Amino acid sequence: MSQPPIFRRWPPRERGIIQLYSMNTPNGIKVAQALEEMHLPYEPHTVDITKGDQHTPEFLWINPNGKIPALYDPEGPDGRPISLMESAAILTYLAEKTGELAPVDPDGKSACLQWLFFQMGHIGPMFGQFGHFYVYAVDKCDHPYPVQRYADETRRLLGVLERHLTNRDYMLGESFSIADMAIAPWVDCLERFYDAREMLKLWEFPAVNGWLERCTRRPSYAVALEVCDPKRR
Known part of the structure; x- marks a missing residue:
């Protein structure tokens, strides 16, 4: 797909880096902190859940459950784009991507x-x-x-x-x-x-x-x- 639907509502300035769709709730904070700790380039987009941004068709494309945070990585496994929902799944993905902040044994x-x-x-x-x-x-x-x-x-x-x-x-x-x-x-x-x-x-x-x-x-x-x-x- 040349342009993910979520890009229509939250256009990226840099398409080649991770796009974070989130808000500063506890679940949102954890993923933003992981990106900072792992020194991964990313572009944050605020999804204001108090205004219903999470229920828009564009956001539901990346998370059908309508919850923040969500993440789009244009350089996912084997260099293919990947979209992710659920904060713990995102943390696990980022740890495996970087080899940091999670045990491997x-x-x-x-x-x-x-x-x-x-x-x-x-x-x-x-x-x-x-x-x-x-x-x-x-x-x-x-x-x-x-x-x-x-x-x-x-x-x-x-x-x-x-x-x-x-x-x-x-x-x-x-x-x-x-x-x-x-x-x-x-x-x-x-x-x-x-x-x-x-x-x-x-x-x-x-x-x-x-x-x-x-x-x-x-x-x-x-x-x-x-x-x-x-x-x-």
Whole structure:
């Protein structure tokens, strides 16, 4: 295909580099950080999910599920273009493309995939539901049950991380990896975006807090927070 449909709405300035379609949500931040950490040339395009950009036909071409982030690589496998959806799949693809920030030995690769799936299956959905009811749906649902249910599950999952990170610098041990990139933005958003420090008693997770500080102080994280911010349009 000479021109992917998504190019019609978000025309690239440089067709020969990776095109990122995203927003500065936790799932968007993780992929932008990976691109920065791996020093891959890319062009960011802001998909404003608050305005429904993700439901346009052009975006649905690259992700039929209508979720950010998505990525188009004109130099994919065997030099052929490839489009990708799902943030964990994108992280895995980028790590394999560059040979960076993910183990290649069987045991290390297995551990990395397990924590990626843990983030996608538990951290993201549960933290997201907590934020929805605690912050965004307060005028639609005043019953205490959903907030308490998802607050309890969020704290349980933080407890899983706390036990795992005790005596570890990063999720896979001593080295920063795509597993950290996947999980850290979601933990960060509990205070940064949801302002839930008091509600969740985040100080009760010292190993998590130390790990989060190590992840978020990386220069790549500061860039990832800004790169697809609708306010910068």
